[in-house]
Amino acid sequence: MTASGEHVKALVRSHAAGDDDAFYAVALQVAAKAARQGHSTLASDLKQMIDAARQSPVADKVTAIARPRGDLAELLTAGFPDVTLSDLVGPSSFKDTLARVLREQRERQALIGHGYTPVHRLLLEGPPGTGKTMTAGVLARELSLPLLTVRLDSLLSKFMGETASKLRTVFEAAATQRAVYLFDEFDALGAHRGGNDVGEARRIVNAFLVFLEEVSAESIVVAATNHRSILDHALFRRFDLVVKYGLPEPGHAVEVMKARLGLLGRGLRWTTVRPHTADLSHAELVKAAEEAAKQAILRGDDHVVVKDVIAALDARRAASGE
Structure with missing residues (x-):
């Protein structure tokens, strides 16, 4: 057996304690022992698994x-x-x-x-x-x-x-x-x-x-x-x-759309767009910004234009019955 009884107990203890560093250290000891015993494929697989686990996002681990x-x-x-x-x-x-x-x-x-x-x-x-x-x-x-x-x-x-x-x-x-x-x-x-x-x-x-x-x-x-x-x-x-919570005021509505559009919204005449944001929720404003952005990308443009944004906003309002 590649892993000794002490190794197994140490792995269980470190896992139960949530101590990732200790867990990986013991796992590397197991890999090293496997290599010494001539199990090179197993040792290599273990090291690759450990490296991949260490590089996984923290959010994935917490989840x-x-x-x-x-x-x-x-x-x-x-x-x-x-x-x-x-x-x-x-x-x-x-x-x-x-x-x-x-x-x-x-x-x-x-x-x-x-x-x-x-x-x-x-x-x-x-x-x-x-x-x-x-x-x-x-x-x-x-x-x-x-x-x-x-x-x-x-x-x-x-x-x-x-x-x-x-x-x-x-x-x-x-x-x-x-x-x-x-x-x-x-x-x-x-x-x-x-x-x-x-x-x-x-x-x-x-x-x-x-x-x-x-x-x-x-x-x-x-x-x-x-x-x-x-x-x-x-x-x-x-x-x-x-x-x-309430519907965003015009100024906040514009900020919501700017945040979603990023660089695609540069140079846009927001004073023209602002009146069309009335009566729309945060989620609907985000959807409208995404629709305008997709239209620009599909045309091969690097920014959205006013008519696309207004059309997307008016479509969201019509869909919501406003």
Whole structure:
């Protein structure tokens, strides 16, 4: 056997501790032993695998570590977004709010040591495409945490009758694995408890309220909704912060498109374009910029022209019914 018993135990210990350097050092010892024993092909393969693993992006490693297993695999999807706070476009007050959340999380131990809890329960509400999901990604990226999105479709259909217990599983994970936990389209879960609600729906909301109240400050729970009006009002006081989103103002709309176009947008007469950005969300502005960019590239141009941008914006507005 190429690897000794001590090598195997050392590999397991270093893997369990998350110590990549120690793991690779032991693996190289195994490769060296293989070479001494005349197993040159095996030794070469091991070295190539180690080199490839060391060069793999950090984000890929974090995502792999964060990938849900067991029951959580059917309830959560893992990702490691690459969007940063500087990528968000909006009023300065909006960025200041997120900067406050980030600072409290980065210095959470100091706050906890003085008996205070950092902001860790956020409700994001506003029209579709205004940046709510992107905000969760920014929080994850800035804090070097995985983004774990709760699969509400599975939670509310596949596990109907077990939803409260599955919710407990998610919140227990939040206590043991530091991450940003996103409940997207939260209104599917947090609708009013009164009226014609069945008993199961009432139990689900009650369970969520209890779990949210007790959730560990080590993780961040983000709920995003397009329909604040249908949410149970008892939910609002359980969140540390409610952030409202709206359609971008003309100046911010232009910044969104400039960021997406990059060099392709140089020299464009944005004063002509600006009036056509009205009533469009962040996501629709990005799509319009991409459409104009593709038209320019297919023509062989190195920049977009005003008519392409305006046509793309008007098409997005028509498609959205504005």
